[in-house]
Amino acid sequence: MIKKNRKGLENALVTVLLILVAIAAVSLISYYFFGILRHSMVSSGVSITSLQMAGGILTGDLINQGSSNMTSVIIQVHLPDNSTSLVTYSNSTINIPPGQTYSFTIAVPKAIGGQTYIVIITVKYLNGQVYTISQEVINQ
DSSP states (O other): OOHHHHHHHHHHHHHHHHHHHHHHHHHHHHHHHHHHHHHHHHHOOOOEEEEEEETTEEEEEEEOOOSSEEEEEEEEEEEEOOOOOEEEEESSSOBOOOEEEEEEEETTTTTTOOEEEEEEEEEEEEEEEEEEEEEEBBBB
């Protein structure tokens, strides 16, 4: 009879150990999965304020609305319906935290008064994400 009680005790111990191992495995897998999910849900975004062009000089402000630092910006100026850039401005030495503003001034040679231009802005973030936005502006 003693051997039967020991077998029952051993089976219960093995069952408890298996349950503990399963709980640990599920915890590790969920920790890894939610870590990846949290990293992939980092938001990016830029808003353009005060964009204007006067006498061929383009000025504006970019507000970092993402959750990571902006590390570079590329600004291109195009004529409507033309994929060729008239001017390309690039700065890869910036470090703009979320909520902060980046101001720029770009000369657009041969800009015509009253002409509409398309400004395309591409921003790269510290976390590797890229965000692009475009807006029209009229040369005053």
